[in-house]
Structures are given as C-alpha cells and as structure tokens.
Amino acid sequence: xxxxxxxxxxxxxxxxxxxxxxxxxxxxxxxxxxxxxxxxxxxxxxxxxxxxxxxxxxxxxxxxxxxxxxxxxxxxxxxxxxxxxxxxxxxxxxxxxxxxxxxxxxxxxxxxxxxxxxxxxxxxxxxxxxxxxxxxxxxxxxxxxxxxxxxxxxxxxxxxxxxxxxxxxxxxxxxxxxxxxxxxxxxxxxxxxxxxxxxxxxxxxxxxxxxxxxxxxxxxxxxxxxxxx
Numbered sequence: 001x002x003x004x005x006x007x008x009x010x011x012x013x014x015x016x017x018x019x020x021x022x023x024x025x026x027x028x029x030x031x032x033x034x035x036x037x038x039x040x041x042x043x044x045x046x047x048x049x050x051x052x053x054x055x056x057x058x059x060x061x062x063x064x065x066x067x068x069x070x071x072x073x074x075x076x077x078x079x080x081x082x083x084x085x086x087x088x089x090x091x092x093x094x095x096x097x098x099x100x101x102x103x104x105x106x107x108x109x110x111x112x113x114x115x116x117x118x119x120x121x122x123x124x125x126x127x128x129x130x131x132x133x134x135x136x137x138x139x140x141x142x143x144x145x146x147x148x149x150x151x152x153x154x155x156x157x158x159x160x161x162x163x164x165x166x167x168x169x170x171x172x173x174x175x176x177x178x179x180x181x182x183x184x185x186x187x188x189x190x191x192x193x194x195x196x197x198x199x200x201x202x203x204x205x206x207x208x209x210x211x212x213x214x215x216x217x218x219x220x221x222x223x224x225x226x227x228x229x
C-alpha cells in the first residue's frame with residue numbers, strides 16, 4: 001500500500017503536462033507561464049477573446065467565491081478591468097491589479113463593519129431565518145441592504161452552529177467578529193503581487209477544467225494530501 005501511494009503521487013507529478021508548477025509567479029514571469037500553458041495544451045494554442053472571457057469569470061470566482069463581497073455594480077467595473085489585465089499580463093504588465101486589490105479591501109472592510117453592526121447590543125437570535133447555501137443559485141448583491149440581509153442570515157447560522165457546540169452567545173458573537181476581522185486582514189495581506197497567483201490559476205482554468213497552475217504552496221499541499229491518503 002505504501003508503494004502504491006508513492007506510485008500514485010509519482011504518476012500525478014508525471015502527468016503535469018496539463019499543469020504548471022513554478023516558483024511564486026511574478027508579473028514578469030506571467031508571459032512565460034501563459035505561453036508554457038498554451039504550448040503544453042492539447043488543442044488551445046492562442047489566447048482568444050473566449051479564453052479571456054473565461055479567465056475573467058474564473059478570476060471573479062476566486063475573488064468572491066461566496067458572493068458576499070462584491071456588488072453587481074462592482075462586476076460591471078471589474079470585468080473590463082480584468083479583460084485588459086489578462087491581455088496586458090501577456091506583456092508582463094499587471095498594474096490593473098492595484099485597482100482590483102483596492103476594491104477588495106474596501107468591500108472586506110465594509111463586510112466587517114456590517115457584521116459588527118449585526119452583532120451589536122441589539123442582536124437577537126432569529127429562528128425564522130432561511131438561507132440557501134448553494135452559492136451557484138445566489139445572485140450577486142445589488143445594494144448594501146441586500147448585503148446586510150445576506151450577512152445577517154449567514155452570521156445567524158454561524159452563531160447557531162457555535163451555540164450547538166456548547167459556546168455561549170457572547171463568545172459566539174466574539175468569534176464571528178474575529179472571523180470577519182481575519183478575513184479583512186487576509187485580503188489586506190494578499191497584496192497585488194500575491195494576486196498574480198490568482199491570475200495564473202484563473203488563466204489555466206480558462207483553458208479547460210483539467211488544466212491548472214500549481215503554486216508552490218498548492219503543490220506542497222498536493223504532495224502532503226497524497227502521502228496521507
């Protein structure tokens with residue numbers, strides 16, 4: 001069994017012509033990485049408008065997988081910005097990421113403030129709350145009022161789960177506020193340079209679902225997972 005696991009891991013590594021494993025990617029390395037992914041793809045050899053559109057969609061999913069951060073109006077601003085980014089990235093130009101980063105930080109801070117307000121002194125448990133956990137059925141937010149209501153429902157279920165585990169209400173509220181503070185801090189720390197990895201991963205997935213860019217951290221996680229499976 002041990003030999004089988006090692007063999008399976010080796011096969012996965014050998015099958016990485018559909019993937020790219022590299023050092024932490026920088027903007028200057030993006031043109032080489034994108035060209036490498038295209039060279040090793042079985043059918044797609046050029047960046048087309050359709051590829052860029054799919055890369056933009058993949059990037060947005062990475063930026064806001066839960067659809068709790070960005071507004072519909074943000075997407076109207078982000079989509080053309082990201083389209084230009086995937087085009088300019090082929091020349092090693094990622095300056096558009098600074099605008100993306102600034103927007104993410106702004107929205108994360110907004111979410112943190114909303115949650116603090118929801119969990120203020122007047123917070124009361126609401127057993128009538130219903131939440132559809134299927135994100136694919138969730139529309140992007142149109143207004144701040146919609147965001148407040150969505151976060152209220154999410155926080156409610158998170159609070160209830162914590163209470164079931166035996167934590168008192170005051171501590172449960174404290175934990176939720178801390179969670180959103182950490183979310184803001186992570187986004188702030190994920191500066192424009194680190195967002196370049198998301199650009200690489202979004203571009204790879206735009207080629208097809210089986211093509212991927214593995215950052216060093218993700219590749220290490222894969223190795224650990226295979227060794228433990």
